Amino acid sequence: MLDSFNQTPFLHTVITVGSFLILTIGLVGALTKKNLFKIFLSFAIAETALFIYFIGMHFEVGKVAPIVTDEVTNFSLNMVDPVPQAMILTTIVIAIAILALALSFIINYFKLTNNMRVDEMNELGEER
């Protein structure tokens, strides 16, 4: 019975639906929360959905990591694609950089205005 779960189409379905759920959680958090910290952390959650989808969909049952070890002695077709993993490594670093920059902007904004809520921002003097 467990073999039927360990099939590539089933795992791809689970990864697709799960990453969509995580993306939904992140986007709903970003759209409904009023605190600036929570908005940007929700974006960080939504980014993880991208990472999971990109790496998970390039996995197939029976394939191994693209690393030569004592057991796997040469590069062959029995390895997963290394390019998505390298691209996601780039994406993770850029996500960290952007999240850190956004958090520093929030801290500066809070120091200037003593306010961290989106619905109370009124620096442009708009009508309530």
Add this chain to the structure above:
Amino acid sequence: MSLKKDIRVHTIFVSLVVSIMIILLLSLFLNFELASDTLGTQILNLNSGETETANAVTSVVTYFRGFDTLGEVTILFLSIFGIGLGLEGYKDKLNIFAYENQLLKIAVDVLFPLIIMFGFYIIIHGHLSPGGGFQGGVVIASAFLLMFLAKDDEFSLNHKIISLAEALSGVGFILLGLLGVLLLDRFLGNFLPLGSMGNLFSGGLIPLIYIFVGIKVSAEITALVEYFVRIKDVR
């Protein structure tokens, strides 16, 4: 009353559109099939002859996409630079995360060199095993975070050394790339002897690039940690 009805119709319409789009997207994504002959298989074939690195992801990051990695490190540097411009005067600020715990204070003296050594191990073996410059750099920065947590004012970073390490490693990365232009035909060309796969001294330029990236990332993330830990004004 009419306003309330408008909002409800609007909400129902939007949720319908969103659910239809999600169903369309899901049906599109669920039909995804891996191609048998991709860029990845070509790179795996090239890897055994041209780069001799045991970890194919490392050869993609630092060799086949080495120029992208330079841009990535530059983005990280610019982000930390922007944070430093915004949160200036951090030297006179209080460390809000430190707390008095004698156990942590004693344990950190033992753990700090071990974590630094583990981080350098991950950086140096990036072309042989999972890991590399970015991962090891973050591990080294976590050692400094532990120091900030344990020691309040007894520990402070020497910013000259950090910015020097950051600048020199960035310059080293670019110099390696320019040496590839001078000695071979392209930026980041592999002009060093390749060695045999699986040894520590193999892969030519790739371990050197990852060591530079690791030093740069660890210095940047350590500076980032200090910016966010020392945040409260002294009053």
